[in-house]
Amino acid sequence: MICTVSTIKDSVANVTRFVEGNLAAGADHLFVFAEGGDRDVLTRLEEHPHVTVVDADAMSRRVAQPDNLNTRQTINANRINWLLADLDSAEWLFHLDGDEILDIDKGRLLALGPDVETVRLLPKESVSSSEPGYGGYFKRLLSNEELALLTLFGVIDEAFNSVYFHGHVSGKVGLRPSRRHGVHIHDVSLIGQEGSTEDFRADWLHLLHYDSVSPEEYLRKWTVNSAGTPHNFRGRRKLIHAAMSGLVKNEQIDEAEKRDYMLEIYRREIEDDAPSLQKFGLLETVEPRHHSPGSFTRQESDAITAVLPRLLEAEPRYFQPRRTEYDPAELMTTIHAGASSRHPR
Known part of the structure; x- marks a missing residue:
């Protein structure tokens, strides 16, 4: 079984795209913490x-959760x-x-x-892109030579993948479920220790990141981000988030004007020069997958x-792995004792 948590x-x-895409790509079961209260x-x-x-x-409402999204994740x-x-x-x-959707070779994994x-x-x-x-x-991560080419032709401002990509460039991690390890946003650590574990990489291990595929999706996502709880944005994304947040909160500008300004930020900061990327042979398509997901055993479903x-x-x-004052092993012993008494097996 390959599982995801989000x-x-x-x-x-x-x-729907997230669920169907990940199950088709090799996932067997998805654990989703749904925020926003959308019935x-x-x-x-x-x-x-x-x-x-x-x-x-x-x-x-039962147990107070941190305000920061990355911490909750x-x-x-x-x-x-x-x-x-x-x-x-x-x-x-x-x-x-x-x-995000898995792009993996499940057999090799x-x-x-x-x-x-x-x-x-x-x-x-x-x-x-706003173009059909x-x-x-x-877009894949580019070599230094490819980044230099795009920079000289004015497609990107600086020769860095962090400029070429609008989202993260470090990717995401997978691990064999273990109480020795703690999961973070972009890495895995040993419980109670600083630093990250060494990870395995291969050309058949990727994820598809649908960051802002269109102006409409950009507006939806950034309006939610600007009005929501704090994020750990860095660099240019932090500046964009602050500008979008300012527009959302500005009561002197009507909604039509706000939309126009937001779309201008999209055109300046987000929209890719897709024709140039295609001309240089830097765009890829992904073959559709048709994986049939497996299921937990009845005993495992009961345990969950x-x-x-x-x-x-x-x-x-x-569940914050670097907080050494909280012992997850002790917690799990208590939880299993309680679960066993309530659900005899």
């Missing part, structure tokens, strides 16, 4: 046999990591955002030896049903 606040259409999104997820959904808003990922550590069929867990405990998925980013015809194209609610009720700081 914290999502998105539209029904995007959530249609929750219903779509609850009805799917290969999805376990947590109503994150209801959870936060880390906590949620480790709840599922430690849940799956006891299940024999859960071989890999990937921590993904709601706009499952053939890796037990000495490989973490892998890295390098990103392919969707082209962002580029919806299925992706028994243990997951206890994990959701626990103090969130247990």
